[in-house]
Amino acid sequence: MKIYEICFSPTGGTKKVSSLLTSTLEGETVLVDLTSNQADFHNIALTKEDVAVISVPSYAGRVPAVAAERLAMIDGHGARAVLVCVYGNRAYEDTLVELQDVAKQAGFCVTAAVAAIAEHSIARQFAAGRPDTQDAQQLSEFAKQIQTKLSAEDTEEPTIPGNRPYKNAGGVGMIPKPTRECTQCGICAKECPVQAIDKDNPKKVDDKACISCMRCVSVCPHKARRVNPVMLSAAGLALKKVCSDRKECELFI
Structure with missing residues (x-):
């Protein structure tokens, strides 16, 4: 059995969360970098014996469109999947259900899901230092639960929060x-x-x-x-109320 770490992580926060899970699961890890603009994802095919940890950041409560497009090119072929969305301590909204739909359409069987927090990629004062030691311990323990479910060949799909139809995708934000x-x-x-x-x-x-x-x-x-420092400052003020209180990882199995 191989563990495919399928990850879209432009600034590294999502990869940190993904690696905390994959490092605990049993099997040889194969990295698939959805962030790459050079890879041919049509050539990637899994087997039913494999497991995929599919990780994306939440962009305004949705899966980044390019990540969804690249994931759809992969042949899941019945492999079991752990879905991970990572957000900057605001909200992940419809990211997980959208990722669930894309993964299933690509042939994956969803077995667990995680909504985790990492440093905000733009307003970096929010969730600074996360995932931290507390997150790492929680994710490691959850990975053990996932491993137990995988070993038992339990194929029950978890209930994942979110809306269908999804919220409208946000427009282009701040451009560096x-x-x-x-x-x-x-x-x-x-x-x-x-x-x-x-x-x-x-x-x-x-x-x-x-x-x-x-x-x-x-x-x-x-x-x-x-990015424009005036726009960055305005964004920080707008996010302060909803991002200041610590949010914890949400786990679904």
């Missing part, structure tokens, strides 16, 4: 732009999940293609990309 420190090294263009940054001129951004995932900000070695 280069600062004067930009050396045009091209790393941001290479790593952009949707190729919104011009490879020949990294200072040029396709605003319509950008999904505000903040990967370019995360990977820039010169810290030379950022």
